[in-house]
Amino acid sequence: MNKKIMFMLAVIIAIFLVMGSASAGIFDFLGGDSNTVEPGSELTIAASPTHGGEPEAGFDPLTGWATENGAEPLIQSRILKKDTEGKLINDLASDYKVSDDLKTVDVTLRDDVKFTDNTTLTAKDIEFTYNKAKENAVIDLSSMKEVKATDDTHVQFTLEKPDSTFVHKLAQIGIVPADSYNNETYGTNPIGSGPYKLVQWDKGQQAIFEVNENYYGDMPHYEKITDLFMDSDAAFRAGKAGEADVIEIDPQYANETIEGMHTVIYPSVDMRGFYLPVTPETGETSEMGSPIGNNVTSDIAIRQALSVGINRQEILDNAFNGLGNLSVSGIGAELPWAQDETIENGDLDKAKEILADGGWKDIDNDGILEKDGKTASFIMSYRAGNLPSEAMALQISEQAKEMGINITPSGKSTDQMMASINTDPMIWAYGSTDPYSIYCMYDSEMAHVAFNNPGSYNNSAVDDMINKAMSEDLESSYDSWSQVPKLAEDDVPWIWVGSIDYVFFVSDDVDFSEDTHTIYPHGGDVWGNVCDWKPVK
Amino acid sequence: MADKSKDVSSIYSPIAKMNLRTKTLLTIGLTVFILVAVVITSLFINSADITTNFNAMNQAPSFEHLFGTDWMGRDMFTRTMKGLGLSVQIGAGASILSSVIAIILAFVGSINSKLDSFIAWLVDLFLSVPHILLIILISIGLGGGAFGVTMGVALTHWTSLTRILRAEIKQINTSEFVKLSQRFGKSKIWIAKKHILPLVITQIIVGTILIFPHAIMHEASVTFLGFGLSPHEPAIGIILSESMKYLATGNWWLALFPGLALLIIVLLFDIAGENIKKLLDPTSANE
Numbered sequence: 001m002n003k004k005i006m007f008m009l010a011v012i013i014a015i016f017l018v019m020g021s022a023s024a025g026i027f028d029f030l031g032g033d034s035n036t037v038e039p040g041s042e043l044t045i046a047a048s049p050t051h052g053g054e055p056e057a058g059f060d061p062l063t064g065w066a067t068e069n070g071a072e073p074l075i076q077s078r079i080l081k082k083d084t085e086g087k088l089i090n091d092l093a094s095d096y097k098v099s100d101d102l103k104t105v106d107v108t109l110r111d112d113v114k115f116t117d118n119t120t121l122t123a124k125d126i127e128f129t130y131n132k133a134k135e136n137a138v139i140d141l142s143s144m145k146e147v148k149a150t151d152d153t154h155v156q157f158t159l160e161k162p163d164s165t166f167v168h169k170l171a172q173i174g175i176v177p178a179d180s181y182n183n184e185t186y187g188t189n190p191i192g193s194g195p196y197k198l199v200q201w202d203k204g205q206q207a208i209f210e211v212n213e214n215y216y217g218d219m220p221h222y223e224k225i226t227d228l229f230m231d232s233d234a235a236f237r238a239g240k241a242g243e244a245d246v247i248e249i250d251p252q253y254a255n256e257t258i259e260g261m262h263t264v265i266y267p268s269v270d271m272r273g274f275y276l277p278v279t280p281e282t283g284e285t286s287e288m289g290s291p292i293g294n295n296v297t298s299d300i301a302i303r304q305a306l307s308v309g310i311n312r313q314e315i316l317d318n319a320f321n322g323l324g325n326l327s328v329s330g331i332g333a334e335l336p337w338a339q340d341e342t343i344e345n346g347d348l349d350k351a352k353e354i355l356a357d358g359g360w361k362d363i364d365n366d367g368i369l370e371k372d373g374k375t376a377s378f379i380m381s382y383r384a385g386n387l388p389s390e391a392m393a394l395q396i397s398e399q400a401k402e403m404g405i406n407i408t409p410s411g412k413s414t415d416q417m418m419a420s421i422n423t424d425p426m427i428w429a430y431g432s433t434d435p436y437s438i439y440c441m442y443d444s445e446m447a448h449v450a451f452n453n454p455g456s457y458n459n460s461a462v463d464d465m466i467n468k469a470m471s472e473d474l475e476s477s478y479d480s481w482s483q484v485p486k487l488a489e490d491d492v493p494w495i496w497v498g499s500i501d502y503v504f505f506v507s508d509d510v511d512f513s514e515d516t517h518t519i520y521p522h523g524g525d526v527w528g529n530v531c532d533w534k535p536v537k
Numbered sequence: 538m539a540d541k542s543k544d545v546s547s548i549y550s551p552i553a554k555m556n557l558r559t560k561t562l563l564t565i566g567l568t569v570f571i572l573v574a575v576v577i578t579s580l581f582i583n584s585a586d587i588t589t590n591f592n593a594m595n596q597a598p599s600f601e602h603l604f605g606t607d608w609m610g611r612d613m614f615t616r617t618m619k620g621l622g623l624s625v626q627i628g629a630g631a632s633i634l635s636s637v638i639a640i641i642l643a644f645v646g647s648i649n650s651k652l653d654s655f656i657a658w659l660v661d662l663f664l665s666v667p668h669i670l671l672i673i674l675i676s677i678g679l680g681g682g683a684f685g686v687t688m689g690v691a692l693t694h695w696t697s698l699t700r701i702l703r704a705e706i707k708q709i710n711t712s713e714f715v716k717l718s719q720r721f722g723k724s725k726i727w728i729a730k731k732h733i734l735p736l737v738i739t740q741i742i743v744g745t746i747l748i749f750p751h752a753i754m755h756e757a758s759v760t761f762l763g764f765g766l767s768p769h770e771p772a773i774g775i776i777l778s779e780s781m782k783y784l785a786t787g788n789w790w791l792a793l794f795p796g797l798a799l800l801i802i803v804l805l806f807d808i809a810g811e812n813i814k815k816l817l818d819p820t821s822a823n824e
Contacts, residue, residue, distance in 0.1 A: 233782040240785060252608055256786055318591040318609070384768050387782075391609055394589050394769055411767035 037211050037223050041535050043510065046228040046235035047248035047526045054207070054229040058187015059198055061174040062129070065187075067138045069172075069432045069521035072528045074209065076174025076192035077217075079107055079126065080167065082528075086336055086433045086519045088171060091217075092121065092193070094153075096170070102162035102471060107170070109153045114214040115177050116197045123149030128178035130157070139172050140436070162471040168434035195220045195531050205229060221534035232387075236505075245507040248526065250387055251321040254503045264504040264512055267325060268520035269332025270431035272392060273496035274380065275455040276303045277423060286448040290422040292456060296378045297425060299371070301358020302405065303492035309351025309403045310396065312343060312497045319391035323501035329485040330430075330496035334519050337435055337478035351403045362404055369404040377406040381426040384411035389427040392497070422448045422456060431499065431522035435481040439466050441494065442484055457493035511536050561812045568809040572625060575802065579622020584770060587611050587619065595783070598790050605790035608783060617795045619771040621802055625749075627687045627756045628806075632748035634691035636698060636741060643702035643737075644729060647710060656703065660696045668693055672755055673764050686765040690752045698744040705737050739817040746810035750803040757799060773799050 048054070057063035059075050066073035070082065081091040090096075095108040113121040127149040134141040143163040148156050159166055177191050190198055195217065196209035209225045230238060232250040239247040239258050247261075254263065276297035284292050296302055312326045325333055326343045360369040360376055369376040382393040393409035400407045410424070417426060430437060439446065443466050444459070446452035465487055469480035488494070502524050506512045511534045518528030555563070590610035598605040604613035646656040663671070676689035709715060709732060718728050760766055760774030768775055773795055780791035 233785055237785045253786065318589065384763065387608070390769055391589070394609065398588055409767065409769055411769060 036221070037219050038221050038535060039223060041222045042224045042226065043222045043246065043533065044226040044228065044244045045246040045526070046230040046238050046244045047246060047504070047524075048229055048231065048235070049248055049524065054204070055187070059190040059201075059207075060183070060187040061176060062132050062136050062138060062181075062183065063187060064138050065174070065190075066527075067133075067173050068523055069525075070168065070434065071521065071523065071525040072518070072530065073174035073192070073194055074196050074527040074530065075190050075194045075198055076176065077113070077194045078172070078174055079109075079170040081171050082433060082518055084516055084518060086334065088167060091171075092126075092175060093170070096167070098167060098473070102164055102166075102473070103159045105157040105159075105166060105170070107155045107157070109155065110216065111153050113193050113216050115191050115193050116212055116214060117177070117180065117191050118214070119177060119179065121175060121177070121193050122152045123155045124152075125175050125178045126155045128181070129173060129175045132176075132181075133173050139169060140440075141169060144169070164470055164472055164474050164477040165434055165436040165439075167474060168436060172434070196225060218531050220531040222530075225530075239505050245510050246512065247505045248524070249503050249505065251323045251501065251503055252387060254321050254323055258505050260509075261505040261507050264506050264514055265323060266502045266504070266514075266517055266520050266524075267334065268431060268499055268502055268522075268524065269335055269433065270429060270502075270520060270522040270524070271327060271330050271332060271496055271499050272320075272324075272388075272427070272429055273330060273494055274396070274425050274428050275457075275494050276306070276425050276492060277455045278303070278458070278491065278493055279456050281423070286422045288418045288421055288448075288450065290418065290420050290448075292422045292448055294378060294423050294425070295374060296376055297455075299358060299360075300491070301354050301360060302376060303495075304490075305351040305354040305358075305403055306400060306405065307492045307495050308344070308347050308354060309399065310495060310497070311346030311399055313345050314399070315392055315395045315497050318395055319388050320500050323503060324498045326498040327496050328489075329482075330494055331482065331485060332431055332499045332519075335433065337481040339482045346399070348402060355403060355405075360404070367401070367404060368406045375406070376404060377408070379410050379420070379424040380407045381410050381412045381417050381420060381424050383417065383427070384413055388500070389429070393427050421451070421454050426454070428454075428494075429522055431520075433519055433521050435469065435477065438481050438484050439470070442466065442488055453493075455493045457488065457491065459488060459491060462487045509536050510534075558816070561815050564812045565809055565816070568805045568812075572802070572805055572809070575618065576622050576625050579619050579625075582615055582619045582622070584619060587615055587771065595786075595788055598794070604794040605788070607779070607788075607791055613776075613791065613794065616771040616776060617773070617798050620773040620776055620795065621798055623683065623771070624753045624756055624773050624799070625802065627683070627690060628749045628752040630687045631690040631694055631752040631756075632745050634688075635695040635748050635752075636745040638692075638695040639698035639702055639744070640741060642695070642699045643706055644733075646703050647706045647729070647733075648725065653703070656699070660699055660703075663693065663696050668755060669758055669762075672759050673762070676759065676765050681765050683766060686756055686759055689759065689765075690755050693755075694748050694752055698741075698748065701740055701744060702737055705740060706733055709733050709736055739814070742817060743810055743814045746806065746813060749806040749810070753799070753803055753806070 055065045059065045061067055061073055061076055078091050079093045080088045080096070083089050092109055092113060093107050094110045097106045109123060115121055127147050130141065130144065130147040133139055134144060143159050143161060143166060144157060145160045146158040150156055157166070174192060174194065176186065180191060188201060195212060195215045197212045198207060199210045200208040206229060207227045209227065211220060211223050228238060228244060232253065235244065235247040236249050236253050238244040239261060277294040278298055279293040280295045280298040281291060281293040286292055316322060316324050316326060328341055328343060329339065331338045355369060360371045362368065363370045380393050380396060382389040390411060397407040397409050430441070440452040442457060442462050443453065444457065444463055447456040447458060448454060462484055465480055465483050469477040472480060502520055513529050513532035516529040516532045518525050592610065593606050594608055594610040596602055596606040602612050602614065604617055607613055642656050646653040671693045672689040675692055676685035679685040679688050715728055715732050718732065757774040757777070760772040761778045763778065766772050766775060776795045777792060783791050
């Protein structure tokens, strides 16, 4: 009797299994290779450091969701987006045109875009979003004079002055609906036109996204994505426990193995380095409340010696587990304005020579140099809790000691760092696919303005080159942009170590579409190719 | 039979031959010796000399690295010792300061009843706010760093000792000999010096020592939560919070040894405190 029941059960299960695989096969056949949503497919991801983290103020581009360095906003869509080589391509736009004097940008929109609430996305929404974005200063739109919707599908941007980089701003903010936008509720209840929509947000834990049926582009494959907000170590544990299909981790974990997962490593243009204030203490304070200038780093010999004497390879090997690419210029190798560079590494003798020529001597024989009553000693801030930055600060400190420079590492919170940003050098992370960032870091106009040009660098030849780049058309401006770090090289306002790699563990059941990932800026861009991810059969 | 053999061995054991007083003294001597040794060792370790060595990162305990190494190849034994030294120093600073505050407040309270109720109110106020919160607030208010943490811990641990002293002093004040001295016209200060202080000195000494374990634990918790010191500096709390990140990759030694060391230090203070109490207050030895 029992045996009979067991047999029946086995037969029923077998029938279901055969039917199941057959139907999956049919779906395959119907779907082919073009993008279709696979019913019931789910993905769990824990990638907080790569723009998969929890936005403090909600999923609202007007409070900063995915505006940093032009990452994919997932829920909203942008006028333009970037391809795998960093070139601007159409997203909401069907065409755009920059005037010859670089002072107006005309955008034509596609007319088939609907928000998740079934209203149509029009030029009015773009006008509204960009005006609000300028008001809230979520991205730097200081060169934008006016944005105007001429009709439902045409928008015109007018600029204060020629700005060749302005088109990049069109890829930096997701468009919100003008009619229903409410700054108090939008963050938790976003309405957008991106490939996914937010269905649930458990604050501090996770967000759940489902496919947006109204999406106008190539549909994604996964029907549902659960985004876990976890630190690197928690993500690693979740991966080990099989609770996440994709995790992003600190480079320190890259040598570990997780059963059923493989490692995916993406290069990035996320550059690590530090700046050295070039002016002596002025007695003034910046708007952020930090004193300006540093009496030790303002000595050119100190800056040049550090630039020559720092062993970049050693820092990369130790602080970033060897995962990255060395750079002296601070321009990521994948960027259109990158140039070949030769890396000279850790020339300690030359560094000592520069210091001796600069008048630095060890008078009291304590291993640390002195000059005119000053000791070659300063503080280097790093973000407390960021392990690679901490390791980097310690490495730099140890290497500098061999040159006779005493660098004291100091882990700080963001508030503490802001209070000393213009006087104490700091471990810096930057990486943007918008050359405007070079203006922010090197131009004297931006000296100690918020987080820009924190070392108060001022060189008119550099400023002129930046102005030239700003007033050329985008393609030819890249060459001018690449000249800027070179012109500043001898003054050493920045010392770059190299760009870091982003490390993922990906489940063997997931096709992460590694060939189509976008260029990873600072903070990564994990959603950049989300529509290409699919389950492995 | 079994009992007899036990007796025989105990007769020949040198410890068993000692009387309780000698045993107590020996225990105190040993614990104090270990604690002093920890502090002195830590003073000889310069934080700047705990350098990274990435060729030797995440190594399990060995004879070269007794407590293993961390993710930057730093020797965990050296870091732990430096951290413990810091803990004991902070503990010392905090308990001495706490005792001074407690003594002053307790004596001030005995002057008149209004001051007394004010001090009782102050004690209740400080006790009603969670310790750890107050410590964090005070140490941030004082600019963080080792100084901020010490002051934070010091300014929050005087309450229990103040309560004890206040009660003792109240009791002594009602005794016959104090009343007699008062009628003889002796000043309040004279009474405090000659009558009260000799009777509460035991409580003060034992109380001070017993604040140590609390102070050390609180210092560890505050640094564990990331307040006060930079993440690369060796404090027990920092070491422990960092170790959590590496437990998933199997680096058990990062948490086990520093944690055990902290536990032992705290226990040693407790043992020393209890034994000193026995010595100074023989009636409690029979409890």
